[in-house]
């Protein structure tokens with residue numbers, strides 16, 4: 001049944017929500033560390049890549065940063081790290097904003113907005129993409145699915161699957177294929193990508209003339225602008241699927257490159273993908289061996305002072321595309337209850 005909610009009713013729902021948010025914002029907050037994570041700030045439909053990474057339009061991001069700055073105590077990366085290592089020092093609710101991958105729009109769009117609000121965010125850069133024209137695996141998959149002229153896609157590896165593009169939206173197919181890429185049984189990612197390319201009959205864009213990621217000069221601008229930088233590995237592969245040697249290389253190389261190019265000794269890493277299966281005990285040992293003090297995951301959750309925070313599994317909250325009132329409401333509930341409601 002079609003929604004029959006009138007504009008006036010919608011306005012009153014929003015007003016009611018904001019009224020409740022206003023009350024909640026004045027209640028005592030549980031000591032906690034909330035870390036938000038974004039990937040791309042932009043408008044959907046501007047390119048043929050993965051639309052799932054665009055969590056906010058420039059206006060939404062601006063609105064969200066304004067709200068956070070006005071109502072919450074923001075932390076920089078170093079302060080957040082200290083709270084992770086010493087949760088007993090957590091007296092209030094603190095909020096850290098992070099952005100993963102190092103897309104060009106992080107510099108061109110997010111940085112000026114963050115600076116205009118005085119928000120000091122942390123950017124986790126995949127060093128093998130910064131300053132290049134490379135296209136990452138998730139955008140390759142999105143591109144071939146979004147531009148294919150085939151009506152049926154047959155995937156053979158890691159299991160037989162058929163997608164009917166007349167029945168399933170291209171966005172859902174992209175999501176399904178990316179989940180399959182991340183699946184622990186997909187042990188040969190190159191074979192999987194070649195299979196998707198063949199099924200779509202479209203050549204994967206490995207490199208493109210328009211640049212998707214920021215340059216090193218732009219990465220240095222982040223630091224000049226008061227932002228922090230961390231590692232997101234070098235090639236953005238799922239660490240848990242790599243051999244010990246390859247995991248060590250990914251952790252060490254990205255750290256060395258960031259020191260050389262940006263002049264920062266990074267000691268925090270955000271796991272590519274960030275799900276519970278994207279890293280392992282072996283990964284943690286590799287991080288310790290290569291000089292990392294903390295590592296951030298990405299499957300949700302709030303870090304609370306009442307429980308020991310795992311230094312190599314610091315929780316971050318995905319920011320799905322949310323309206324300003326919904327974002328404010330969720331935030332207000334989360335800091336009062338310190339419950340994982342995201």
Ligand SMILES: [Zn+2]
Nearest residue numbers: 100101272273
């Ligand atoms: Zn990433």
